[in-house]
Amino acid sequence: MHNLKQKKPAARHNLIHRLSTKAIVDRLVGFENKIADEFEQKKILFPVHLVGGNEKQLVEIFREVKPGDYVLSTHRSHYHYLLAGLVNGIDARDELEKKIKAGKSMSVFDSRFNFLTSAIVAGTPPYAVGIAWSLKQDGSENKVWCFIGDGAEDEGHFAEAARYVDGWDLPCTFVIEDNNLSVETPKEERYGKNRMMWPKCVMRYRYERTRPHVGTGKFVSF
Numbered sequence: 001m002h003n004l005k006q007k008k009p010a011a012r013h014n015l016i017h018r019l020s021t022k023a024i025v026d027r028l029v030g031f032e033n034k035i036a037d038e039f040e041q042k043k044i045l046f047p048v049h050l051v052g053g054n055e056k057q058l059v060e061i062f063r064e065v066k067p068g069d070y071v072l073s074t075h076r077s078h079y080h081y082l083l084a085g086l087v088n089g090i091d092a093r094d095e096l097e098k099k100i101k102a103g104k105s106m107s108v109f110d111s112r113f114n115f116l117t118s119a120i121v122a123g124t125p126p127y128a129v130g131i132a133w134s135l136k137q138d139g140s141e142n143k144v145w146c147f148i149g150d151g152a153e154d155e156g157h158f159a160e161a162a163r164y165v166d167g168w169d170l171p172c173t174f175v176i177e178d179n180n181l182s183v184e185t186p187k188e189e190r191y192g193k194n195r196m197m198w199p200k201c202v203m204r205y206r207y208e209r210t211r212p213h214v215g216t217g218k219f220v221s222f
Ligand SMILES: Cc1ncc(C[n+]2csc(CCOP(=O)(O)OP(=O)(O)O)c2C)c(N)n1
Pocket: 074, 075, 076, 119, 120, 121, 122, 148, 149, 150, 151, 152, 179, 181, 182, 183, 184, 213
């Protein structure tokens, strides 16, 4: 079994525990508002999937994340990245802004705090299984947090990954970020019902999105 060369973050303070929920929510919202403005001013020449409406739920979840845990994200990666940074004592706002301006909003990666994103819907659950398997083999105290949208629930990759994590009791939690939309299509229209039963390694939070699927809602001509 490959021994994961896990980068243990230098002993930094977990900033999530030093800041109030309101302070963190304000940071997140402020960041996305800034990115939205820059997008509309044509300073970002790439698609951006902005987040909104799920700040409090995410802060609550990230209070459980430990420094060195793996955080796997989606096309909607900004809040996950900023929060994973805080957990590891890093204010990553400037770095994220640079990444977004370089067209990497959907492919954010940071080995300092074991963060990676895939824009392929349900692209990360198989990685989550492999990482979690390796962490277990190594006797690590860290775990994997794999964030996916409800659209990824439609994918076989996810079902297989959840079954494997459950069956082998691997250190991984899948978090379904359920806005009841895959782009613009609700679950009932996709597979005939809107409730799915998954093993206990899968948790879900619901939110109503406050922004369009992609962009800001304002047509920008480059
Ligand atoms: C394998 C794959 N199929 C289709 C797409 C196009 N696509 C991008 S986001 C998205 C919606 C996925 O739903 P969800 O994860 O719930 O994201 P949300 O629409 O809520 O942002 C789709 C189908 C993709 N990126 N990857």
